[in-house]
Amino acid sequence: MDIQIIGYIAAICTSLSFLPQALKVIKTKDTEALSLSMYSIFTFGVIMWLVYALLIWDMPMIFANTVTLTLALIIFLLKVKHTLQSASSQGN
């Protein structure tokens, strides 16, 4: 088996894995157990991967990281929204 195929399977899995999490968060509106630190650091990391992929102009990496960034951003922004709403309701 071509070694590169393993790399492509890996990239597809780690990128698309965030799809069921994003769908779950959108559906349930529950982000309580999700770590804000994780999604802050992860989203920043994926932006860095995308910058790196653009600089070395690697199309599979650009594509995979664009997909991951989109999904991670959805989860991150909903977590930020719920954290702010929770802080606001505790302040009242």
Next chain:
Amino acid sequence: MDIQIIGYIAAICTSLSFLPQALKVIKTKDTEALSLSMYSIFTFGVIMWLVYALLIWDMPMIFANTVTLTLALIIFLLKVKHTLQSASSQGN
């Protein structure tokens, strides 16, 4: 700035981002909002990344994916445990 440094920053961020999530899950024992599908696909994907890294013998990739796999496995196994406990208590 050396382009490779951006790649290293990206790898450190996306690997270590799972540390606060693992610590949160260990501390709160709450995995309700976490997607079992996400951690199943993601953990499998990281194993594939590790296999790929071992085959091309890339030390930074081997190191980064070993760290990510350890953290992702902790979260995945605790999610499986809680899912089974929840299914078991609903069955009673």
